Amino acid sequence: MKKGILTLPLLLLTHWLHLVLSPVTGGYLPPLPKKEVALLSTVEFKALLSDYYIAKVAQIYGGPGPSTPAQVKWMTGALALSAKLDPHYLEPYYFAGNVLPWKGELDQAISILKKGLEHRYWDWRIPFYLGFLYFYFKREPVEGARYLSMATQSPEAPPYLPLLVARLYSEKGRFSAAIVYLRGLHRTLRDPMLRGPVKKRLDALTIMERIERLANEYQRKYRAFPHTLQDLVRAGFLTHVPEDPYGGRFFFKPDGTVWTTSNLREVEKG
Amino acid sequence: MKPRAEIALAWVTLKEGMRERAFMGIMTFALLLLIASGVIADLSIGNILKVTQDLGLSAVSFTGLLLAFFMGTHLIAKDLDKRSIYMVLSKPMGRGSYIAGKYGGLVALVGLSLAFITLFMLVATFYFYKTSRLYFPPQIAWGKLVLASIFIFLEASLILALSVFFSSFASSPLLALFLTLAVYLVGESTHQVSEILHSPLGQRTSPVLKALAMGAFYIFPDLSLLDLKAAAVHNLPLPPLRLMKTALYAICYILALLILATFIFKKREMK
Numbered sequence: 198m199k200k201g202i203l204t205l206p207l208l209l210l211t212h213w214l215h216l217v218l219s220p221v222t223g224g225y226l227p228p229l230p231k232k233e234v235a236l237l238s239t240v241e242f243k244a245l246l247s248d249y250y251i252a253k254v255a256q257i258y259g260g261p262g263p264s265t266p267a268q269v270k271w272m273t274g275a276l277a278l279s280a281k282l283d284p285h286y287l288e289p290y291y292f293a294g295n296v297l298p299w300k301g302e303l304d305q306a307i308s309i310l311k312k313g314l315e316h317r318y319w320d321w322r323i324p325f326y327l328g329f330l331y332f333y334f335k336r337e338p339v340e341g342a343r344y345l346s347m348a349t350q351s352p353e354a355p356p357y358l359p360l361l362v363a364r365l366y367s368e369k370g371r372f373s374a375a376i377v378y379l380r381g382l383h384r385t386l387r388d389p390m391l392r393g394p395v396k397k398r399l400d401a402l403t404i405m406e407r408i409e410r411l412a413n414e415y416q417r418k419y420r421a422f423p424h425t426l427q428d429l430v431r432a433g434f435l436t437h438v439p440e441d442p443y444g445g446r447f448f449f450k451p452d453g454t455v456w457t458t459s460n461l462r463e464v465e466k467g
Numbered sequence: 468m469k470p471r472a473e474i475a476l477a478w479v480t481l482k483e484g485m486r487e488r489a490f491m492g493i494m495t496f497a498l499l500l501l502i503a504s505g506v507i508a509d510l511s512i513g514n515i516l517k518v519t520q521d522l523g524l525s526a527v528s529f530t531g532l533l534l535a536f537f538m539g540t541h542l543i544a545k546d547l548d549k550r551s552i553y554m555v556l557s558k559p560m561g562r563g564s565y566i567a568g569k570y571g572g573l574v575a576l577v578g579l580s581l582a583f584i585t586l587f588m589l590v591a592t593f594y595f596y597k598t599s600r601l602y603f604p605p606q607i608a609w610g611k612l613v614l615a616s617i618f619i620f621l622e623a624s625l626i627l628a629l630s631v632f633f634s635s636f637a638s639s640p641l642l643a644l645f646l647t648l649a650v651y652l653v654g655e656s657t658h659q660v661s662e663i664l665h666s667p668l669g670q671r672t673s674p675v676l677k678a679l680a681m682g683a684f685y686i687f688p689d690l691s692l693l694d695l696k697a698a699a700v701h702n703l704p705l706p707p708l709r710l711m712k713t714a715l716y717a718i719c720y721i722l723a724l725l726i727l728a729t730f731i732f733k734k735r736e737m738k
Contacts, residue, residue, distance in 0.1 A: 233663055233668070237659055240655040241696070244696065248518045287513070387514065387601040388512055390512050
């Protein structure tokens, strides 16, 4: 009995030492092995490692505050590895197509998605993501059209897709095109945790598109471009300066377009 | 040679296996793993049902592997160690019949355990499917999940045949276990290695290493063929003819190993 009681402080001590030696900060980025090593060492449990990396990417993506450059670099590597381990899994392609480009990793995102085309050849979403990236980020509408047409020709494409693609091309402003794309994307998402960030981006872009439209009306009326958003409020075009859902502040760039100090990424509060 | 003797030995092996502490431990572990899969999947994002199925099938596969590795080598070694093999062989029963009976009992033990775990996995997947918070839950290929479990059973049967084969000549159960494990690891990676060797990375590999790898590809069982987990989870097409050929491949390999095991076991000197 005495020996049994003695083990209790020892267990407490080991627990304390464990916490001291390896504090749980939530910021730990697990190592990314070479793809050959990962493929061989995971034998028949490759999908589990792929799931693990996706869960970690989701944790960083959904976490508070902006992603650090190290986290973005890690996410890019993790998504490429996850797609290699389980090439039929949609989530690596979803994150590659809809998260990485907004964080400056456009070429990596395109590379991952192009590999996904080989494995999920029946899935309209991968050419849909690719088409948008070429259309919106790369500003290569011909290449974008090729992928979007591929998406609409997929037997599993939803009936609204051709209309959505047509609207994407009919929109003049870049924000409008992104809004059309994000609305379409939002309809395809199953998980509320994934729908939330898309809705937030959609809200921000909708506000920016509205400000840009009102600024054009202001220019038509006063033959001068508004310098600040306050000019629009003073002229009665806006009742108040809209808030950026990401926590930043909207402003006019020298070329007259609207942008935000948040760069459409979560701004750390405080 | 009466087949009834083999059936009787298989029955005794099955009962003996079920009484083993290791068996109870492995089964408890598998059930806990399946229960935990729901919690683990909930930490994920997107298609969490895919993660649930991955975890469920991996639990079935892991159970099959543990049973095949440990029970296969342990039960034969126990017979030799406790000298109960003499009692069996003193009956009108040849050494070939002993191998067949023992293997039959082990296969029945693994088969029944995997059937139970698969049923539990299907019930758990159904529960998570009904309670998932997804807007549009994806279709689950129930038939393919069962098919994947059947092929996990075939893989476990092949590993059991390997463990029986190595136990027929290995001096200790630990050695038989290590040899089985080594063949499993090689068998799981031969296909992957040959893929790497045929890629641009393989251009830099020495011809000797390439020849060795290709030799391993043809000699060792290609266990990746029996892995239908990804096909079941992603509902990929599974052509029936290919499935039949794959099953035939595994059965032929098992028969070859058992014939070799019988041949070696007959030559083995009992002390």
